Amino acid sequence: MAEPVLRISDISFSYSARKIFGALSLEIGCGELCCVLGENGSGKTTLARIAAGLLRVESGGVSVRGRSLSGLSAPERARMVVYSPQKPVLAEGRTALESVVQGLHPYAHSFFDTREELQKARDALTATGCSGFSDREPNSLSGGEYQRVALARAFVRNAPLVVLDEPVAHLDVSHGVSVFRMLRAHLSDESAALVTVHDANLACSFADSVLLLKDGRPLAFGPPREVLDEKVMSKAFGLEFISVEGREGRRLFLPDISG
Amino acid sequence: MNSRRFLLILIPLAVFAAGSVVLALLLGPSDFRAGEVLGALFAGDARANLREIAFLRLDRALAALLVGAALSAAGVVTQSVLRNPLAEPYILGISGAAGLASALSALVFGSILALSGLISAAPAVLGALGAVLFIIGVQRTVRALGSEGLILLGVMVNAFCGSMVIALASFMGEMQLMSFFRWLIGSFAIVPYSEGDLVGAGLLVLGLVFMLMFDARTMNLLSLSDDEARSLGVNVNHRRRYLLLIAGMLTAVSVSLAGLVGFVGLVVPHAVRRAFGADVRIVLPASVLTGAGLLVLCDTLARNVLPGTEVPVGVVTALLGAPVFVVILLSRSRNG
Amino acid sequence: MAGVTTYCNYPPEVRKLPKVGSLIAPSVEMILSLSPDLAVATRSSGNRLESAVALYGAGVPVLALRDDSLAALRDSYVELGRMLEREKQAKELARPVEEVLKYAEGREPKGRAVWVVSVEPLFVAGSATFYEDAMRVMGFVNSASTEGYSEYPKESLIAQPPDVIFDVSGAGEEWWRENLPTVSDVSEVVVLEADIWSRPGPRLIERLHEQVMTNGQRRGGD
Numbered sequence: 001m002a003e004p005v006l007r008i009s010d011i012s013f014s015y016s017a018r019k020i021f022g023a024l025s026l027e028i029g030c031g032e033l034c035c036v037l038g039e040n041g042s043g044k045t046t047l048a049r050i051a052a053g054l055l056r057v058e059s060g061g062v063s064v065r066g067r068s069l070s071g072l073s074a075p076e077r078a079r080m081v082v083y084s085p086q087k088p089v090l091a092e093g094r095t096a097l098e099s100v101v102q103g104l105h106p107y108a109h110s111f112f113d114t115r116e117e118l119q120k121a122r123d124a125l126t127a128t129g130c131s132g133f134s135d136r137e138p139n140s141l142s143g144g145e146y147q148r149v150a151l152a153r154a155f156v157r158n159a160p161l162v163v164l165d166e167p168v169a170h171l172d173v174s175h176g177v178s179v180f181r182m183l184r185a186h187l188s189d190e191s192a193a194l195v196t197v198h199d200a201n202l203a204c205s206f207a208d209s210v211l212l213l214k215d216g217r218p219l220a221f222g223p224p225r226e227v228l229d230e231k232v233m234s235k236a237f238g239l240e241f242i243s244v245e246g247r248e249g250r251r252l253f254l255p256d257i258s259g
Numbered sequence: 260m261n262s263r264r265f266l267l268i269l270i271p272l273a274v275f276a277a278g279s280v281v282l283a284l285l286l287g288p289s290d291f292r293a294g295e296v297l298g299a300l301f302a303g304d305a306r307a308n309l310r311e312i313a314f315l316r317l318d319r320a321l322a323a324l325l326v327g328a329a330l331s332a333a334g335v336v337t338q339s340v341l342r343n344p345l346a347e348p349y350i351l352g353i354s355g356a357a358g359l360a361s362a363l364s365a366l367v368f369g370s371i372l373a374l375s376g377l378i379s380a381a382p383a384v385l386g387a388l389g390a391v392l393f394i395i396g397v398q399r400t401v402r403a404l405g406s407e408g409l410i411l412l413g414v415m416v417n418a419f420c421g422s423m424v425i426a427l428a429s430f431m432g433e434m435q436l437m438s439f440f441r442w443l444i445g446s447f448a449i450v451p452y453s454e455g456d457l458v459g460a461g462l463l464v465l466g467l468v469f470m471l472m473f474d475a476r477t478m479n480l481l482s483l484s485d486d487e488a489r490s491l492g493v494n495v496n497h498r499r500r501y502l503l504l505i506a507g508m509l510t511a512v513s514v515s516l517a518g519l520v521g522f523v524g525l526v527v528p529h530a531v532r533r534a535f536g537a538d539v540r541i542v543l544p545a546s547v548l549t550g551a552g553l554l555v556l557c558d559t560l561a562r563n564v565l566p567g568t569e570v571p572v573g574v575v576t577a578l579l580g581a582p583v584f585v586v587i588l589l590s591r592s593r594n595g
Numbered sequence: 596m597a598g599v600t601t602y603c604n605y606p607p608e609v610r611k612l613p614k615v616g617s618l619i620a621p622s623v624e625m626i627l628s629l630s631p632d633l634a635v636a637t638r639s640s641g642n643r644l645e646s647a648v649a650l651y652g653a654g655v656p657v658l659a660l661r662d663d664s665l666a667a668l669r670d671s672y673v674e675l676g677r678m679l680e681r682e683k684q685a686k687e688l689a690r691p692v693e694e695v696l697k698y699a700e701g702r703e704p705k706g707r708a709v710w711v712v713s714v715e716p717l718f719v720a721g722s723a724t725f726y727e728d729a730m731r732v733m734g735f736v737n738s739a740s741t742e743g744y745s746e747y748p749k750e751s752l753i754a755q756p757p758d759v760i761f762d763v764s765g766a767g768e769e770w771w772r773e774n775l776p777t778v779s780d781v782s783e784v785v786v787l788e789a790d791i792w793s794r795p796g797p798r799l800i801e802r803l804h805e806q807v808m809t810n811g812q813r814r815g816g817d
Contacts, residue, residue, distance in 0.1 A: 054486055078492030089483045093537030098260075105480060106492040111472075111540065112261050289754030308753050308777040315750055429601075429617060437713045441746070448716035448746055568745040 003066050004029045005192035006051060006161050011060030013050060020046055020216035023060070028161075028192045028209070033184065035203035035224075036196040038213035039237050044196035045086065045165050047213070051194050052083035052163040064161050078106035082159040086166040088150035090138035096149045097134040100124055103153035124156040125149070128182050144175040151179060155186050162186070162193040168202065180206040200233065200253045205246075212236050225251050260540050268535055269544055276324065276552035283320035283559045287312065288566070314454075319447045321457050323558040323572070324551040326447075326513040327523055329464045331550025332471060333513075334524025335543050336506040339478040340499050341398075343406035344529060344587055348510040349521035351409070352416025353390040357514040358443060359420040360386025362427045365439065380460075380515030384508065390416060391507035395500050445520035445573025447558050452516065460512055467505050468547055474502060478539040520573050522580020523550055529587060597629040604790070605798065623649045631655060633678060637662050662795045664728040665692055688797055691804040698807055699732035706758030708735035712744060712793065714766040714774075719747040725795045726761075732807055735759060749775065756781040763792045 004027040013021045020043050028034045036044045049055045050062060053069035062069045064080045072080065082103070090099045100121040101113050108117070125134045128148045138146060147167065154162060162183070168176035180195075180202055187193055197203055203210045204224045212220040212228065214236045220227040233241040233253050240256040284300070285293035289312060299305035299313040330348060337346040337353075348354050364382035397404060397412060404412070424443065428436055441448065452460060471478075477498055480488040488495050513520065527550040528542060535541050557575040564570060598615040613629060616622040623646055626634060634650050634657045647657045658678055660671035669692040676685020708730050710720040720726035721741040730737055738757045739747055756778045760771070767786055771779040791798045 049486065052486075052490055054489055074489065074494045075492035078490060081490065083486065083490035085484060085486050087484075089487060091479065091482045091537060093532060098538065102480060102483075102491065105476060108476060111475070112265065287750045288748045289750050291754060307780075308756075311753050311775070311777050312750050315753070429620070437716075437718055437744075441716045446716060448749075562748065562750075565741075567739065567747075567751070568741045569748055570746075 002030055005032070005065060005190075006034075006194060007061075007063050007066075008051065009061050009063075011050065011057040011062065013046065013055065013057050015046075021050075021057075022217070024218055025060075026211060026218075026221060028194060030192060031187055031189050032208040033187060033193045033195065033206060034209045034211065035207035036194065036211045036213060037198070037200055037203050037236070039198065041215075042213040042236070043216040044198075044213060046216075047211075048083070048163050048165045048194060048196050051161070052081050053077045054083065075106050078159075079157070080159060081161045081163060082154045082157060083163045084150055084154040084165065084167065086169055088147070088153075090141075090146065090149060090153075092139065093137060095135045095137055096125065096130060096141070096152075097121055099138070099149060100134075100153045100156050103156040106157060120156055121152070124152040127155065127186065128152040129178070143170055144172075147171060147175070147179065148182075151182060155182075158191070160191050162191065162195075164193065164195045166196050166198070168197065168199070176202060177205075200228065204228065204250055204252055225249065228253070260538050265541060265544075268541055269548065272545055272548035272552070276548045276555070279552040279555040279559070280317075280320045280324060283323070283555050284313065284316050286559055286563050287316055288563065288569075318450050318454065318457065319558060319562075320555050321461070322447050322450050322452070322516050323555040325457070325461055325464050326517045326520060327527075327550040327552070327554025328468065328547045329509040329513045330520065330523040330554075331527040331546040332464075332468050332543060333506040333509040334550075335528045335539065335546050336471060336478065336502050336509075337524070338528055339482050339539055340502050340506075341406050341409060342482055343410065344532075344591070345410050345525065345584065346406065346413075347522070347524040348387075348506065349519065349524065350417075350584075351390070351394060351413035352420065353387050353394075353413075353507055353510045354514055354519045354521070355417040355420035356390035356393075357383040357386040357511050358519050359423050359427075360389070361442075361514065362424045362439065366427055366430060380511060383515040384511040387507040387511035387514065388504065391503045395503060398499075399496070441571060442518035444571040445518045445576065446571035447517050447561075448569065448571070450516070460516065464509065464512055467509055468543070471502070471505060471543060472540075474498065475540040475543055478502065478543075482537070518573065520554070520576055522576045522584070523554055525587075526576075526580045526583045527553060529583060597631045598626065602794075605796070621646050623653070626650060627653050627655065633658060635660065635675065663723055663725050665696055665725070665732060666728075668692060668725065668795050668800075669696070688800070691800050695732050695800075695804055695807050699734075702734065704731070704736045705734040706736070707738045708733075708757045708759040708761060709738045709747065709752070711760060711762045711764050711766075714762075714764045714770055717747045717749055717752070718744055721745050729799075729803055730761065732803070752778055758782060760784045761787055761792075763787045763789045765789050 006028040008024065008026040010023050010025055011021055012019070012023060036047055038044050046055065050057055053062065053072070056070065067080065069077055069081070097118070101117050104117050104120060122131070122134065125131050128151045130145065130148050130152055133141065133145060141149065147170070151167065154164065168179050171179065176199065183193055183195070184206060207224055209222055210220070210224045210228060211218055212232060219236050220232050228251065230241045230243050241253045242256045244252045244254055246252045284297050287296065291309060291312065295309060296313050296316065299309035300317065333348045337348060337351060338344050360382040393416070394409065398409070428439060431439060477493055480491050480493050481495065481499065485495050528546045531542050531545045531549055535545055554572070557579070558572045561570045561572045561575050596609065596612060598613040599609045600621070601614050601617045603609050613625070615625040615629070634655050636647055636657055636659045638659050638661050647659060650657050658675065660675065661667035662671060669689045672685045672689040672692070676682045710726040710730055712718045712720060719739045720737070721739045721743055722737065723742050724744065727737045735758070738755070739745070753775060760782045762784055768779070768784050771784050791802060
């Protein structure tokens with residue numbers, strides 16, 4: 001089997017006294033999309049930041065394409081992993097195109113933006129459906145447009161590992177679905193993605209694997225239709241769920257809320 | 260940002276800066292014709308007093324050019340690194356701390372002028388670097404402070420340094436006080452550097468700005484969140500410290516030359532961003548040129564506005580800068 | 596005499612007296628703690644009315660004297676003498692002032708001059724100052740025209756050097772030769788001892804009297 005794109009082995013991490021992960025392991029293979037699922041405060045963002053090399057683990061290792069993140073310099077790491085936070089910031093006073101060019105920074109070698117860089121940025125904007133407003137500034141963009149420009153900035157440098165923290169948290173369902181479609185279209189045989197999300201149905205529809213977290217502990221890891229059921233879902237979210245059969249045998253979950 | 264746009268913006272600004280120096284050479288309180296004074300710069304056989312006046316104006320213009328450039332560059336750096344358009348060496352207390360250190364040394368060594376040339380900048384450099392280290396330390400330990408908190412902290416540093424300076428001033432003689440208060444307000448009436456030292460200081464400022472230009476792209480990324488900047492390959496904490504230290508050096512050079520000239524680092528980058536966008540690659544050099552020219556114009560105004568005397572240039576910049584500060588603050592609160 | 600300011604150093608005995616602050620910032624509390632019968636203040640030198648009001652309110656009479664011209668100084672001596680019941684001594688002090696004033700009366704000025712109190716920045720005594728009056732009695736018109744003490748553009752000095760530069764700044768002739776050579780070529784730089792010539796007191800009057808009278812006699816003999 002080919003080398004996985006992301007390998008997290010036996011990591012532990014704690015915030016001050018509170019232990020978040022004890023001996024967590026996970027692998028994401030080429031072309032795969034892994035969704036990290038869990039309620040607020042379950043440790044999704046922390047895991048995303050660890051996978052992006054932004055937080056140091058206390059023990060265990062994180063490697064991308066076989067290279068340990070802790071051994072890489074900041075620019076080297078930036079070429080391996082791209083990270084987009086829950087609330088990405090597009091710089092004020094800069095057009096969408098200029099913001100996306102910034103995503104190429106780890107490869108920048110000249111003072112000015114080169115023609116090549118601009119072309120790559122335009123292609124990324126086109127891929128995320130932003131070509132119509134590439135010269136607009138962030139304060140004139142809608143929430144969905146803003147998120148898609150941020151997505152273009154994340155995609156533009158074609159890093160092997162894409163880590164997105166709650167990319168659809170502030171979007172309605174249809175915009176959320178289109179973000180996942182774009183992500184799937186972006187992934188090649190050489191790359192993989194780790195995406196945190198709190199909507200189980202998006203995970204079930206798009207992910208090759210899910211990691212279900214509760215209080216920093218993994219409840220389940222694997223292909224969604226194999227590892228997710230009503231029982232483990234209600235354990236993770238503290239709510240009753242009923243599962244529904246979707247198309248192509250997908251399992252979808254509906255919270256069964258009693259008044 | 261491409262080279263064409265870069266030059267299209269910077270060449271006119273360079274002309275503006277050069278033009279301001281010419282204007283400063285032409286205007287003065289004496290009755291000589293403007294052309295005569297200008298000509299005396301180049302004619303070695305011109306009347307001695309004309310030459311003296313010409314060089315007096317030239318030295319001041321060069322000093323103002325340098326200080327304007329240095330303070331504007333420092334303003335661009337502090338604003339992008341601390342992600343706050345109000346962050347400026349004067350407001351952050353960097354100038355104040357440099358002033359306090361200079362006051363201390365003035366007391367110890369008798370006068371600001373007792374130390375001659377570039378060495379007189381040493382206490383200011385130490386003070387400015389002290390303030391920068393303080394800012395960095397606070398930022399590291401109290402992250403929740405935020406950048407608005409940092410501004411308030413600067414206000415407090417200023418208040419503290421100001422009071423210390425007043426306390427020290429009561430130990431000074433009458434004559435020393437007079438020159439000292441002039442310096443506190445910010446003035447080019449005293450240029451403590453010889454022409455050679457001015458050139459040295461100019462090269463230093465030029466070198467520091469050049470070093471900053473290498474980090475222009477990095478500064479662009481620092482205006483995003485820390486995590487984003489880091490994921491783009493920027494060693495955020497390291498770069499932030501390095502850049503603030505350079506801003507501190509630039510502030511120190513200007514404090515040692517002209518005292519506490521405020522608000523230049525606020526007004527100039529603000530105007531430049533409005534005109535040309537927020538890209539540091541253009542904001543930095545454009546601010547340097549604009550600030551240089553603007554301060555020369557302010558000083559020319561300060562020299563000529565009142566008959567028979569002159570006002571300290573710090574008064575002019577504060578009159579210009581304080582309203583701009585208020586406008587930025589209000590527009591920020593409205594948007595935020 | 597119960598207390599003095601931090602600047603007071605003459606006669607030497609006063610150095611031992613309690614200090615009650617500086618001219619700009621006198622300590623009302625310190626003054627009151629000495630329970631004086633009278634506080635003497637000048638109306639110039641940036642004294643603040645608030646300090647006088649505070650003292651007056653606490654029951655200390657305040658005598659505010661003018662010292663911004665020779666005539667005002669003479670009147671101040673007389674008034675102080677009356678208050679302290681030392682009218683004879685006061686008259687003694689006022690006499691040289693009177694003589695100098697009388698001597699200068701009606702004489703044509705012989706040139707222009709500036710009174711330099713600080714060189715970096717260049718601060719000079721302007722109109723309505725004691726020193727402008729002192730220059731007048733010595734036969735000079737003040738080149739500076741702004742009121743009080745203010746910054747004087749070096750450039751104006753170079754463009755029109757006065758006949759005499761009275762320098763109490765402590766800079767010395769050397770400074771003028773180095774920094775403003777064309778001025779020191781034209782103007783006569785008279786270096787005056789700051790300790791004496793920067794405060795209008797009896798020592799200054801004595802020197803001024805000497806200066807005016809001897810020069811005058813020399814000129815009278817021409």
